[in-house]
Amino acid sequence: MLIALLGLTGALVYGAADFLGGLSARRISAVLTTAVTATAGLAVLLVTLPWLGGAWSASAIGWGALSGVTGALAISLLYACLAIGPMSILSPLTAVVSAIVPMTVGLLRGEAFSPIGYWALGLALLAVVLVGFVPEQGAVRPSLRGILMAVGSGAAIGMFMVLIDLTPEDSGIVPLLFNRGVNAAIMFAVVLLLWRIGARRVRGGSAGGVQEDAASAGPVDFTRRALRPSATTVRTGLLLAAAAGAVDAVANVFMLIGLRLGELSVMSVLVAMYPAGTVLLAALVLKERIAPVQWVGLALAITAAGLLALA
Template structure:
């Protein structure tokens, strides 16, 4: 029950981080926001490590670095496929694959579910598709490249879950510290390269720079709020990672992975409450099914 509860809360918190990151990306671009959030998340984990504790070991360090690499690849593929679109198909496809990969690994590793658990997993997967569905008028059929990137992003997210699940029980937050350090190094380097490339191309308008997801080379005054949003995104995402870690150590990979794939629920809820965005009826159904599935998995 604790594992399912932590998994669902973690998914909603992940969605909150995506919400903050999405707002910040409108001004700064996805790469800069990802770099800033990685650094702020690293700072939070570094502060929390002495309080929560954790033992450094070769296994914890290795898996932490590996999870950081998979996370950076996952984000790159995710942003890339969503830019290609249509989001209405590629977003839920990514979420479903991110659940199926660790689900398969968990079952292959000997984890077992009751009949109620299997029914709940089925309901949760349906909920993942419905919640992640983004209504688009006249959406075109997805290109093969977009589909491949969506599957790749989902697979990398799923692999991240598998890696974190296999970290030593006594490692505490050590794997997350290495994860964040690795992601920060990769994304900060990527952001720096983009700045150099942008400067070599010559001056560009903020709107043109934002259109390709890179954001302006020099941040104007209005970008200060976006920077704060990006920093908050990293802190919230770090909290979600801690919840995920606790959920995995308290329960089964199969259950936690499916619940974590419900992360779009947090984004949808916050967008509806704070931005007054309309929630499609299909997404409402998905939200209801998500909580039903979480309750069933807690009981199972």
């Protein structure tokens, strides 16, 4: 019961963080959002370190840092696909993939599932098809780009959980500290690189007699959307990103405790229910419309996650 409570609570908190991050990415780009989110999460974890603590070791630091690399890829792809939308469709898709990856790792380790577990895996794959395929005209339809980004994000999220699960039992939140630290360092380096590339393109266009702005600076998302945003847009985006980072850090703590007390396969599918929070907020705030066949896919995804937890 405690594991289920930790997993489901963490899932709802993750969903709220993803919603905030997706809104931020629409204003200041997915790359900058990920960098600010990681920094805010690191700040929250540092504040809680005296209470949560943990033993510092090479293993805790190494696995935590490596998880920061996968986390940077996972969250940047996630926020980018949520910014494209629709949130209520792409978020569940990432969730299904993020559950399958740790489950596969568990099977390779020698873990076995009951027949219901394999049926649940089949339901999860069917859910992916139903969520991504929209036959009705006028329904919210995810783009191929958004779907591919969601699948990539889900795979990276799954690997993040696998790496955190490999950290020592007594390491506490130390791995999460290095996860956030490496994540922030990588993403701010990317922000700086893209900013310089975008600035050079703008100068080059102006020198050649062609007036370029942030919307036509090139194919890089950051230069298109975050080179010259308004002050209000930047401020709102940064605040949303900081809030997402703080909320995400709380969710990570729930996940970590659950992994310490339970199994990777069980916790991964419980956490994979995080779209519930995202879908709820997207429906209430953004008024996104979902086709009936997609509702079936969402229901199957949640059902599959619950069955996998039981298996």
